[in-house]
Amino acid sequence: xxxxxxxxxxxxxxxxxxxxxxxxxxxxxxxxxxxxxxxxxxxxxxxxxxxxxxxxxxxxxxxxxxxxxxxxxxxxxxxxxxxxxxxxxxxxxxxxxxxxxxxxxxxxxxxxxxxxxxxxxxxxxxxxxxxxxxxxxxxxxxxxxxxxxxxxxxxxxxxxxxxxxxxxxxxxxxxxxxxxxxxxxxxxxxxxxxxxxxxxxxxxxxxxxxxxxxxxxxxxxxxxxxxx
Amino acid sequence: xxxxxxxxxxxxxxxxxxxxxxxxxxxxxxxxxxxxxxxxxxxxxxxxxxxxxxxxxxxxxxxxxxxxxxxxxxxxxxxxxxxxxxxxxxxxxxxxxxxxxxxxxxxxxxxxxxxxxxxxxxxxxxxxxxxxxxxxxxxxxxxxxxxxxxxxxxxxxxxxxxxxxxxxxxxxxxxxxxxxxxxxxxxxxxxxxxxxxxxxxxxxxxxxxxxxxxxxxxxxxxxxxxxxxxxxxxxxxxxxxxxxxxxxxxxxxxxxxxxxxxxxxxxxxxxxxxxxxxxxxxxxxxxxxxxxxxxxxxxxxxxxxxxxxxxxxxxxxxxxxxxxxxxxxxxxxxxxxxxxxxxxxxxxxxxxxxxxxxxx
Numbered sequence: 001x002x003x004x005x006x007x008x009x010x011x012x013x014x015x016x017x018x019x020x021x022x023x024x025x026x027x028x029x030x031x032x033x034x035x036x037x038x039x040x041x042x043x044x045x046x047x048x049x050x051x052x053x054x055x056x057x058x059x060x061x062x063x064x065x066x067x068x069x070x071x072x073x074x075x076x077x078x079x080x081x082x083x084x085x086x087x088x089x090x091x092x093x094x095x096x097x098x099x100x101x102x103x104x105x106x107x108x109x110x111x112x113x114x115x116x117x118x119x120x121x122x123x124x125x126x127x128x129x130x131x132x133x134x135x136x137x138x139x140x141x142x143x144x145x146x147x148x149x150x151x152x153x154x155x156x157x158x159x160x161x162x163x164x165x166x167x168x169x170x171x172x173x174x175x176x177x178x179x180x181x182x183x184x185x186x187x188x189x190x191x192x193x194x195x196x197x198x199x200x201x202x203x204x205x206x207x208x209x210x211x212x213x214x215x216x217x218x219x220x221x222x223x224x225x226x227x228x
Numbered sequence: 229x230x231x232x233x234x235x236x237x238x239x240x241x242x243x244x245x246x247x248x249x250x251x252x253x254x255x256x257x258x259x260x261x262x263x264x265x266x267x268x269x270x271x272x273x274x275x276x277x278x279x280x281x282x283x284x285x286x287x288x289x290x291x292x293x294x295x296x297x298x299x300x301x302x303x304x305x306x307x308x309x310x311x312x313x314x315x316x317x318x319x320x321x322x323x324x325x326x327x328x329x330x331x332x333x334x335x336x337x338x339x340x341x342x343x344x345x346x347x348x349x350x351x352x353x354x355x356x357x358x359x360x361x362x363x364x365x366x367x368x369x370x371x372x373x374x375x376x377x378x379x380x381x382x383x384x385x386x387x388x389x390x391x392x393x394x395x396x397x398x399x400x401x402x403x404x405x406x407x408x409x410x411x412x413x414x415x416x417x418x419x420x421x422x423x424x425x426x427x428x429x430x431x432x433x434x435x436x437x438x439x440x441x442x443x444x445x446x447x448x449x450x451x452x453x454x455x456x457x458x459x460x461x462x463x464x465x466x467x468x469x470x471x472x473x474x475x476x477x478x479x480x481x482x483x484x485x486x487x488x489x490x491x492x493x494x495x496x497x498x499x500x501x502x503x504x505x506x507x508x509x510x511x512x513x514x515x516x517x518x519x520x521x522x523x524x525x526x527x528x529x530x531x532x533x534x535x536x537x538x539x540x541x542x543x544x545x546x547x548x549x550x551x552x553x554x555x556x557x558x559x560x561x562x563x564x565x566x567x568x569x570x571x572x573x574x575x576x577x578x579x580x581x582x583x584x585x586x587x588x
């Protein structure tokens with residue numbers, strides 16, 4: 001028990017003193033996941049509006065398929081990225097394995113289905129009469145989509161935050177394609193998993209606390225949004 | 229050249245006819261009302277005129293140009309119109325932004341938008357609330373915002389779909405007053421749909437009766453109300469007395485028509501003896517008295533009251549005169565005459581108060 005207590009005290013110390021190693025891991029984690037979330041958002045917003053606003057055969061099936069991938073295991077995405085980008089894979093020439101870049105790519109693949117699905121749901125939540133009213137008031141197709149996006153803004157932001165949460169908290173993918181290289185690809189989750197197995201729980205707890213704090217901030221932001 | 233013209237316009241949903249051969253012409257500056265029961269196709273016709281949907285067949289010309297031609301043409305033309313729907317759909321934005329959006333989409337400058345929106349806000353009496361989210365408004369206020377949002381773009385055509393249908397009488401009156409103001413101030417061409425006949429009569433210079441997807445009659449409101457051209461129109465415009473009969477004589481434009489119960493009604497018509505017809509008598513054309521008075525009215529019947537229903541300031545009296553007759557009198561005179569069930573009264577109406585239509 002006292003060991004855990006000591007660990008906790010040490011962890012707080014690490015955070016308060018802005019320990020270089022802790023800050024470096026936290027900074028890298030945030031940069032990778034924020035980049036991945038931004039990229040996924042840039043892809044999923046237009047793609048989601050394309051799917052939502054167009055009628056085509058197999059639309060329902062496509063949406064079902066997207067929803068199926070909401071809970072795709074991170075290690076499966078890791079495996080996929082590994083196959084694609086390892087030396088023997090089709091993208092092996094880029095030599096991206098075990099770099100932050102490949103971690104971003106992996107996270108984009110991981111969170112895109114949930115982001116895409118939730119964006120489509122957010123659009124569907126907007127009254128059908130809104131796009132029609134916009135058209136009747138002289139909006140072009142693009143202007144109409146922008147307005148619908150504005151109407152769905154809270155749900156879309158919630159989707160983005162949720163996707164970010166999934167990106168920053170996953171461990172399987174980061175470990176498999178990032179490799180947990182100290183000072184290069186080590187992030188919150190991989191560090192916690194490694195340090196814990198090494199018995200160095202202080203660093204793990206410190207990182208865990210920061211991760212939970214981030215989750216808390218996201219949660220507060222989400223709650224605020226939903227109350228609007 | 230009419231501003232809006234439709235040629236043999238037809239619309240089907242799932243093989244069901246919604247509109248059949250609509251040939252409509254609306255001149256620039258005209259206020260035209262489409263009246264008809266719910267489900268007659270009024271909304272569909274307005275949506276077609278706003279080019280929000282494409283007809284199954286037929287053409288729509290806007291300012292002389294075929295609007296069914298291409299998507300681009302439709303977009304350009306839609307920008308010259310504005311459509312206010314029955315259920316006001318405001319955007320989840322401030323009142324100011326709701327009104328400003330149509331102008332923003334047209335690429336107007338910020339300063340110009342501000343001037344125009346502020347002017348309109350004053351007109352609809354919501355200046356003080358301009359920063360409030362429009363979703364928090366009551367139905368009547370939201371409808372005023374919807375109208376303001378439409379009119380701020382200075383459309384050449386304003387399409388209104390039952391603008392007061394969902395509102396309480398007070399809000400409805402306010403919205404109607406706003407529409408009247410717009411008609412006078414902007415001289416906009418207006419096409420409005422309403423199931424409220426009196427509203428059509430109050431606002432429009434010309435009305436068209438749309439029943440079961442067809443425009444059965446169009447013309448001056450007074451003419452439509454007093455001289456309906458078919459039984460459906462007569463029923464819709466509130467002619468409660470429609471009596472079948474046969475013309476027994478005709479002399480100098482005055483006919484005698486034999487109706488049920490072996491009674492005769494005199495009326496003005498050129499139809500010849502032997503013609504099967506039906507008579508339309510508006511309930512407000514009939515006068516009730518307790519004794520047989522001398523009057524210039526040519527038709528006098530004695531009857532017994534079978535039912536009295538009061539509806540606001542008016543009372544609706546149903547009589548059995550050997551045939552059924554419905555009469556509208558003011559509530560006050562109903563009370564003064566002591567009209568009640570079972571009482572015997574005299575009903576009189578002029579020959580000119582009878583409108584005759586040939587049976588099909």
